[in-house]
Amino acid sequence: MKKVIPIVLVLAGLATGFLLWQKASKTAALVSDATPDIPTSVENPELLNRIQTATTQAKEGPEAVKGLAELSRLYHANGFTREAWQCYAALVLAEPSEARWPYHFGRILAGYGQLEEATPYFEKARELAPDYIPARIRLGDTLLKQNRFEEAKNVYANTLSKDDSNAYALVGLARVAISNEDWSQARTHLEKAVSLTNYQIGADLLGDVYKRLNLPHLENRILQTIVWGSYADIPDPWSLSLMNDSYDAYQVSIAGGWTVHQGDVRTGLRYVQRAVKLDPDSSTLHFQLAGVYMKLGQIDDAETHYQLCVKLQPDFADAWLGLIEIAKQRQSPTLVRRTLQSALRAAPDSPSLNIEKGDLLLAQKQFDQAIAAYKKSIEVRPQEAVGYISLAQAYLAQNRVEEGVEQMREALQREPHNLIALTAVLYDAISRSDKKESDYWFARVRQLPRIGVTGVDPLENMYRQAFRSEPPQ
Amino acid sequence: MSFHLVLVELKKLAFQHPQSSNARANHINRLSQIKKAQPPAAESSLSQSNPQKSPVRHSHSRIKPLALPFPMKRSPYLITAALPLLFLGGCAPSADDLKLPPPPEATTQVDLTRFVGSEIGDTIGDRRPWVAHIRSVDLDQDGLLDAIACESKDSEVVWLRQLPSGGFKEIAIATQAQAPVHAEAYDFDGDGDLDVLLSCMNVVFPNNDKIGTLMVLENDGSQNFTKRILLENVDRVTDARAADLDKDGDLDLVVGQFGYDQGEVRWMRNLGNWKFESESVLQLSGTINVTIEDYNGDGWLDFAALVSQQWEEIHLFENDGNGGFKKSRAIWGSTNDDYAISGMCSADLNRDGKPDLVFTNGDGFGPNPVPGPRPWHGVQWLENKGSGFFKYHRIADLGGAYSPVAVDIDNDGDMDVLALSSFNDWANPKAESLMLYCNDGSMNFQSIVLAHDPIQLLCIDVGDFDGSGRQSIVSGGFHAYQPYERMSRFMIWQPQ
Numbered sequence: 004m005k006k007v008i009p010i011v012l013v014l015a016g017l018a019t020g021f022l023l024w025q026k027a028s029k030t031a032a033l034v035s036d037a038t039p040d041i042p043t044s045v046e047n048p049e050l051l052n053r054i055q056t057a058t059t060q061a062k063e064g065p066e067a068v069k070g071l072a073e074l075s076r077l078y079h080a081n082g083f084t085r086e087a088w089q090c091y092a093a094l095v096l097a098e099p100s101e102a103r104w105p106y107h108f109g110r111i112l113a114g115y116g117q118l119e120e121a122t123p124y125f126e127k128a129r130e131l132a133p134d135y136i137p138a139r140i141r142l143g144d145t146l147l148k149q150n151r152f153e154e155a156k157n158v159y160a161n162t163l164s165k166d167d168s169n170a171y172a173l174v175g176l177a178r179v180a181i182s183n184e185d186w187s188q189a190r191t192h193l194e195k196a197v198s199l200t201n202y203q204i205g206a207d208l209l210g211d212v213y214k215r216l217n218l219p220h221l222e223n224r225i226l227q228t229i230v231w232g233s234y235a236d237i238p239d240p241w242s243l244s245l246m247n248d249s250y251d252a253y254q255v256s257i258a259g260g261w262t263v264h265q266g267d268v269r270t271g272l273r274y275v276q277r278a279v280k281l282d283p284d285s286s287t288l289h290f291q292l293a294g295v296y297m298k299l300g301q302i303d304d305a306e307t308h309y310q311l312c313v314k315l316q317p318d319f320a321d322a323w324l325g326l327i328e329i330a331k332q333r334q335s336p337t338l339v340r341r342t343l344q345s346a347l348r349a350a351p352d353s354p355s356l357n358i359e360k361g362d363l364l365l366a367q368k369q370f371d372q373a374i375a376a377y378k379k380s381i382e383v384r385p386q387e388a389v390g391y392i393s394l395a396q397a398y399l400a401q402n403r404v405e406e407g408v409e410q411m412r413e414a415l416q417r418e419p420h421n422l423i424a425l426t427a428v429l430y431d432a433i434s435r436s437d438k439k440e441s442d443y444w445f446a447r448v449r450q451l452p453r454i455g456v457t458g459v460d461p462l463e464n465m466y467r468q469a470f471r472s473e474p475p476q
Numbered sequence: 477m478s479f480h481l482v483l484v485e486l487k488k489l490a491f492q493h494p495q496s497s498n499a500r501a502n503h504i505n506r507l508s509q510i511k512k513a514q515p516p517a518a519e520s521s522l523s524q525s526n527p528q529k530s531p532v533r534h535s536h537s538r539i540k541p542l543a544l545p546f547p548m549k550r551s552p553y554l555i556t557a558a559l560p561l562l563f564l565g566g567c568a569p570s571a572d573d574l575k576l577p578p579p580p581e582a583t584t585q586v587d588l589t590r591f592v593g594s595e596i597g598d599t600i601g602d603r604r605p606w607v608a609h610i611r612s613v614d615l616d617q618d619g620l621l622d623a624i625a626c627e628s629k630d631s632e633v634v635w636l637r638q639l640p641s642g643g644f645k646e647i648a649i650a651t652q653a654q655a656p657v658h659a660e661a662y663d664f665d666g667d668g669d670l671d672v673l674l675s676c677m678n679v680v681f682p683n684n685d686k687i688g689t690l691m692v693l694e695n696d697g698s699q700n701f702t703k704r705i706l707l708e709n710v711d712r713v714t715d716a717r718a719a720d721l722d723k724d725g726d727l728d729l730v731v732g733q734f735g736y737d738q739g740e741v742r743w744m745r746n747l748g749n750w751k752f753e754s755e756s757v758l759q760l761s762g763t764i765n766v767t768i769e770d771y772n773g774d775g776w777l778d779f780a781a782l783v784s785q786q787w788e789e790i791h792l793f794e795n796d797g798n799g800g801f802k803k804s805r806a807i808w809g810s811t812n813d814d815y816a817i818s819g820m821c822s823a824d825l826n827r828d829g830k831p832d833l834v835f836t837n838g839d840g841f842g843p844n845p846v847p848g849p850r851p852w853h854g855v856q857w858l859e860n861k862g863s864g865f866f867k868y869h870r871i872a873d874l875g876g877a878y879s880p881v882a883v884d885i886d887n888d889g890d891m892d893v894l895a896l897s898s899f900n901d902w903a904n905p906k907a908e909s910l911m912l913y914c915n916d917g918s919m920n921f922q923s924i925v926l927a928h929d930p931i932q933l934l935c936i937d938v939g940d941f942d943g944s945g946r947q948s949i950v951s952g953g954f955h956a957y958q959p960y961e962r963m964s965r966f967m968i969w970q971p972q
Contacts, residue, residue: 416652
């Protein structure tokens, strides 16, 4: 028996070596076989060159896996989802300990709604990178959308044990609670999420939960406080970093835009800058970049890009408005006037520039000219309330009350729930002691929870003084 | 036993590791699917909700326990030596384990002469139309197919009445209609003429105020219409459909309310005399479309809702047959909160007798000044597998995809799909605008570009407008974004 042991060990050693070699060969063969053909639609020369190099490396080595990894990034980042899928399918096998491969693969699959297939990949990513919270949230969301509520609940709860202030996990738990019609549990989770994120995450659902719980005052508070469209997806550095390899200016700009929206303005700036670099002749990208600089208070940089924007597209009214805003921030009336003049030369039919002109003239008490500018704005865009409201304000500034109120009514024809116009006609009705009309407009104002208590209080007081009764609730 | 055979057996053993057996089972299952020559498109089912349908769970039983041909217990050294081999053998990746993507789509064809488009109704002039919806219907029931459309910027509902000459006369049947975005025709009051059910957002662009309105334009029989408000001061209404959901002989309603941050889906039981009782069945923002069919085949009408915003889900509401609906269930969902689902219709696409769902994703609105295409935008369908379960199939990629319509456009007996690219790279003159996905009869779809322009079409419908038995297409343009060129308002696209 003793003689057998060394023989067995030698054989085992040989076998191990053989299998290691075989495994490496198999992996290389797998990677080579799985390497996608280069799509004919790759247009950017630099991208094409990188894809060709990575393809060769993946097919022929050395370090075939590294080549395939590079290829996966390039394809995923540049919208070649099918090719990226193919790369990830091989990478999850070739590098089973790398969490990013199942994560990205899961993102592609779950993105297309192939949730059942995506689930094991997110589970794997969570196992390999237990501290990467987005993987946990994606897993929870994937289970939730498959109606696997108990499993989703466990994932979200475990996420909270890692990061007890994760609003996305709280919202996930709230959705599980809502699926069970446990509204008070949902309320608890959502209130916490809202409190942690200053109404950015969870407020949308919380409003509905309050409604279900018949708590209109709390629902109204949400409606008054929520910033419209404030929801943003969980920051996901792994996905975002793909954009470093993107040559598609539009996709990079969107990634930058979402990152800014998530609150990471500096990182968003970097991507929008990259987008501009990729497509320097795009006026909209310069406009977007200028907007990001404005958020950061870098008005010199913003001015540069607004200028580039109107150079590329002279009638880009919103970019002119950006330049006018900068002139205002510099407290230079001359610069404001000159910029506006240039803007109107380039875009004479812009409603917003004509309103800007009207506002400027109104501030100088040049009423007739201001009114003419507002009328021009209405002529160009008659379906919007803003022109009528501006015109009304010009009339009211001259104490031409009836004409002003008439324009406010015109505004309400276009936008029946316009807050400024509604409160203005209500004010007018109370001033005229017209109780019937006041009641009508008050009822309309009440339907706008956004107005808030501070907006309604003065009107209620006016009403009480005028009619010696309580306003309609 | 030779060393090679030992290795073979050890590798077989490796497959008995639970994880490996799953992979193996998956592979077997996949192979069996390939052998059945199923459509090659990417597909998925929410079978976790229906475990009987899960391929993985089924296929566990396909791996038989391995009977070892040698006495393992008597060979401890061999086992010790074999462990690393087992490990290595089991870890070596195999091409069999690859979960490959669907094959690339067939090359897109271009056929710009298949349908020829011409403007109908009033000329566009210097307007920038916002036509949010168009529906083919013989509104005056004179035997000539007309269309009704929502011009949401002008807050008008337009009747495009077909004249005996084949031309169309544009008649506004409702003004100051609070930004209408969807119109359907039904005989609500059973008086023999068609009324119009109108969904109004009041403000088309983002707004969370409760400003939505649902109204019926009641027809007096001579195509004079009176507004009847059914809902007002609610989350913005985007789609409403009518059907007798409770089998009491009148039309009830299903209402999708996009809202913005708040939104909901409700159904409204008709109590008679234009009175309705509302029940909210889903509290999520972003519903774009609702559809009504007997999806689970139990003889009662159910409905589905396409929910966009950050949710990106399709929900099914099954009729409980007792005057109510069961708790809603997601039948599809994406975790890409930017998937941008944009429109849905119901049709028996595979003609198996069960209504399927066809939907697009391509809503380009986002943080950027101008919306555009994303790589994952496209057209897809959910195959109704029965009992309320559905399976996902991708039809094609299409940037900025909108307005799916299922129709046998070539009269060859199978259902094709039409869709629009509403947001595309319009600097490229070859960017697709109007697309046909032609079914080969086996649910494989050939992509055909029918038109590159006009651009920014947002809605289409089909119908036999000329009585030839062939389908024409009507379209509406929505021009809220640059470039303001190659614009259209209402068009008819007739087959050549």
